[in-house]
Amino acid sequence: MSILAAKGLKKYYRSQGGYFLRGRQFVRAVDGVDIELKKGMTLGLVGESGCGKSTLARLLLRLEEPTAGTLEIDGTDFLALRGGELRRARRKIQMIFQDPYSSLNPRLTAGSTIAEGIKIHKLARGAGVERRVVELLDKVGLPRAAYSRYPHEFSGGQRQRIGIARALAVEPDIIVADEPVSALDVSVQAQVINLLADLQSDLGLTYLFVAHDLGIVEHVSDRISVMYLGRIVESGPAVELFSLPLHPYTEGLLASIPSAKPGDRVRVAISGDVPSPVDIPAGCAFHTRCPKAFDHCSTETPQLREVSPGRYTACWLHVD
């Protein structure tokens, strides 16, 4: 069952060209994205820096207003909501941020950080608030003593647990996690991933898991969407997408991951760098780096289409 459905989402930023570069340019950060979250499932969203994955995540919470497109959460038109209505609806969808250092208020104790949302949404009152916070601390594996401590007294992994508890405090249905473990040490990453998995099965949460680390995304996701320069280029069930990628970009990304096996030298599968989002190549945006590109790729943009049940790709190689 679909709990969140976005269609044709776009976010353009006007780029001020500066004194020497008059004339308007647009950064097409998100350029026509359809996305669907199924209840209780995890959608992994991968892509390199600048591909628009974080902007897309922020659009879903309306932390940014989309330039175009529709967004439905639990059957309501999320984009039509205003004021108090929006605030109430936002309780359903919460975010966990990448940097556990800058995403916590240094002047608030862990307890007050977590309690804030409970009070705003009047989910408990009086001593009930404190009880609920202690329960949440326990749920994310923090000691009770954490209640009155400040962010700087915690390690990165523990801060991320506070961030998770804060998100859970308002009893959301959907959690958008934007690179939740990439700032953490390797040994701690696994702890946070496992915690997120436990919470999902306990509370029936739906996740959008945004990351650049394909290994982690494969591990946590049911379905995966791959983004490149503002568009989704491939989407499919995690296992199939990894065993048989359809889009040359996905294939290249997978081949670029160094494997932890000595002697198994990584192949340089994609040459060059990601082009600037101000100046996206015409046709298929990936054609400048694609080893399989042919004439057609530079003239017309391929649309995302279903090539086999549940598997979508935007590539001319898969159009008959």
Added chain:
Amino acid sequence: MPEELLKIEDLRTVFRTEAGTARAVDGVGFTVGRGETVGLVGESGCGKSVTALSIMRLVTDPPGRIEGGSILFEGRDLLGLSEKEMRKVRGNEISIIFQEPLSSLNPVFTCGEQIREAVALHQKLGRRASKKKAIEMLRLVRIPDPEKRYGSYPHQMSGGMRQRVMIAMALSCQPKLLIADEPSTALDVSVQAQIIELLAELSAGRDMAVLLITHDLAVVAQIANRVVVMYAGAVVEESPVVELFDSPAHPYTKGLIDSLPRLGQRLERLPMIPGNVPDPFDLPEGCRFSDRCRARFEKCATEPPLFDLSGGRLARCWLCEGGGG
């Protein structure tokens, strides 16, 4: 075993702050052979970067201070050199590249000019000769259209290109040792692969030793011959790369390798190491990993020495006493 180029013994670097003394590098020792690529692996705060800065004598003093040990480079103790002598070693014999190339490059000079300056200073070449050399270096690191790119400013280049510029600069004086501190960490996966391959090729082609400092075991598996694993300021394991991944001797190394998600092998739960890296101001008694170790027993209350397991393998764990593993 190649001839020894760098030999570090019992290196101790501390940071004294108001909060107390942090023993960032606490008795570290290892060697790097000529032309060899050694991976120095560990998590944040384990002392790997401070080890690198100590080799270059770039630890900011105060608060940092190298308190003991020796760093022998071709038999000469770098810790005994004057600042003037050390300046000749940096760049000429040992070069270093850092994680974030944007903060290592000067924003107001073109990339080419910065390489040219390094060449002119160290090799005493004239303007024209040094410019030619700089362009040659840009070509070597596969920057397309090097004559034109010579005039690009750092902000006009992508992250991958900037890291190539840093590598070009570091290699311009033919150092015998390149220290690469997280050279690919700030880059995208597809670009990371390009930089790793470039480093591997360049070191092989010029018989240059590389000390690759990283938290990423997968990167180490790609290009290192030998691996040194650090934890809380000390070396806990040293091993040729194949053996390290096949049969890690130290429980910490094993935990790190196990916790990597592997493509194509989805598990219900990722194996994990419980707890957190210890506070460098307050290191635990005995074995520093013991509070997170599943295999701990009574002996772990005393700090274990590095046991020699033969075959070039060392491990700081009581389980390895007597050569077992």
